[in-house]
Amino acid sequence: xxxxxxxxxxxxxxxxxxxxxxxxxxxxxxxxxxxxxxxxxxxxxxxxxxxxxxxxxxxxxxxxxxxxxxxxxxxxxxxxxxxxxxxxxxxxxxxxxxxxxxxxxxxxxxxxxxxxxxxxxxxxxxxxxxxxxxxxxxxxxxxxxxxxxxxxxxxxxxxxxxxxxxxxxxxxxxxxxxxxxxxxxxxxxxxxxxxxxxxxxxxxxxxxxxxxxxxxxxxxxxxxxxxxxxxxxxxxxxxxxxxxxxxxxxxxxxxxxxxxxxxxxxxxxxxxxxxxxxxxxxxxxxxxxxxxxxxxxxxxxxxxxxxxxxxxxxxxxxxxxxxxxxxxxxxxxxxxxxxxxxxxxxxxxxx
Numbered sequence: 355x356x357x358x359x360x361x362x363x364x365x366x367x368x369x370x371x372x373x374x375x376x377x378x379x380x381x382x383x384x385x386x387x388x389x390x391x392x393x394x395x396x397x398x399x400x401x402x403x404x405x406x407x408x409x410x411x412x413x414x415x416x417x418x419x420x421x422x423x424x425x426x427x428x429x430x431x432x433x434x435x436x437x438x439x440x441x442x443x444x445x446x447x448x449x450x451x452x453x454x455x456x457x458x459x460x461x462x463x464x465x466x467x468x469x470x471x472x473x474x475x476x477x478x479x480x481x482x483x484x485x486x487x488x489x490x491x492x493x494x495x496x497x498x499x500x501x502x503x504x505x506x507x508x509x510x511x512x513x514x515x516x517x518x519x520x521x522x523x524x525x526x527x528x529x530x531x532x533x534x535x536x537x538x539x540x541x542x543x544x545x546x547x548x549x550x551x552x553x554x555x556x557x558x559x560x561x562x563x564x565x566x567x568x569x570x571x572x573x574x575x576x577x578x579x580x581x582x583x584x585x586x587x588x589x590x591x592x593x594x595x596x597x598x599x600x601x602x603x604x605x606x607x608x609x610x611x612x613x614x615x616x617x618x619x620x621x622x623x624x625x626x627x628x629x630x631x632x633x634x635x636x637x638x639x640x641x642x643x644x645x646x647x648x649x650x651x652x653x654x655x656x657x658x659x660x661x662x663x664x665x666x667x668x669x670x671x672x673x674x675x676x677x678x679x680x681x682x683x684x685x686x687x688x689x690x691x692x693x694x695x696x697x698x699x700x701x702x703x704x705x
Contacts, residue, residue, distance in 0.1 A: 383538075385458050388531050389702065392454040393447070395532025402446040409439030427581050434574040441567035448696045450530075455692055455702060457527045459685040464520045466681045470674040471513035477667045478506040484664055547639070548688060550632050555625050558698055562621045565699025569617065572610040579606035617697075624694045631687035638683040645676035 383391075393399060413436045416428070482502045488494040524538050553561065563569060579602050586599040652669040655661045692702045 385455065385702075388458055388527070389451050389454055391531035391533070392450060396450045396530070399446055399450045402443045406439050406443040409436050427578065430574050430578050430581070434571055434578065437567050437571040437574065441571060444567060451702060452692060452696065454527070454530045456689060457523060457530060459689060461520065461523045461527065463678070463681055463685055464516060464523060466674075466678045467516050468513070468520060470671070470678050471509070471516050473667070473671050473674050475506070475509045475513050477664070477671050478502070478509040480664045480667055482506045547635070548684060548691070550635075551625075551628050551691060551694070553698075555622065558625055558694070559618055559621050561698045561700075562617055563614070566613075566617060567699075568613055569610070572606070572613050576603075576606045576610055579603040621694075621697055624690065624697055627690045628687070628694050631683075631690050634683050635687050638680050642676045642680045645673055649673045 413432050416432050482499075482505075485494055485499050485502045489496060489499050525535060527533075528535055528538050579599075583599045583603045586596055591599070649669050649672070652661065652666055656663075656666045695702055
């Protein structure tokens with residue numbers, strides 16, 4: 355993995371988000387494109403970018419103004435101010451991109467849930483039809499039929515709620531990427547499963563330290579405090595002034611040590627979360643394979659007349675449930691993986 359590399363690799367699925375203009379051809383909008391549009395459209399990010407541009411302009415102006423007066427202290431202060439601005443921008447950018455990516459994943463999950471809910475409605479409708487026939491023959495009671503009618507209507511209500519949730523998520527994504535309301539609809543293409551986390555814990559910690567703008571800024575703060583303290587040693591200072599400079603130096607060092615410890619703790623915690631999600635992925639894949647194998651047997655049994663249509667639909671529901679759960683597990687892994695990538699100063703990578 356390379357720091358700040360813009361690449362969205364193959365995922366378990368690819369959400370195609372399309373602008374619908376009459377009967378226009380469906381044009382998938384990849385996650386990479388959604389993130390790019392979000393960067394261009396988000397107001398907070400635009401403002402953060404302008405603040406960073408101003409900080410860079412100030413840096414160049416001060417550098418040019420003081421180029422004749424060589425001062426290590428002034429150079430360090432300029433660099434520190436610029437790093438702080440860069441860190442603020444990156445923090446805002448990471449929050450914006452992660453929010454877009456999370457919405458993108460949620461749409462995929464809800465889209466898959468719609469398929470599951472739709473099949474569940476079909477199953478409950480088939481049960482209702484079968485039960486109605488049995489009531490007519492006197493094998494079942496009207497009370498049992500009424501209960502099944504309630505199950506059917508509950509399934510339809512659940513489907514409607516999922517459709518409403520799906521539409522709301524689309525509206526949310528439209529706002530996040532700057533698309534006019536009502537211009538997005540979702541398509542889903544399933545691709546490969548995501549790869550696991552390739553870096554060791556120590557490699558992850560080292561990369562986080564290397565790419566941390568906050569740590570670099572605090573390093574400069576320590577250097578500035580050291581210069582202040584050194585200058586105080588050669589000048590006539592009162593005891594309280596000398597003590598204050600020494601305390602400032604200690605504070606700068608402690609702030610750097612605390613930031614480093616906090617960063618290490620965050621990386622270790624997030625690393626453990628990603629590894630846990632990887633284990634859940636493996637378990638879920640095994641379960642999905644079992645359900646897929648069972649469904650193939652059900653299809654074969656129906657082909658030779660060993661089971662009826664109702665049993666086959668029940669098996670389809672079970673398969674869709676397993677596929678939905680697989681997508682939920684993959685989405686959870688990707689979200690935690692993206693959090694770790696950002697913590698290490700990397701761009702979001704899908705696979």
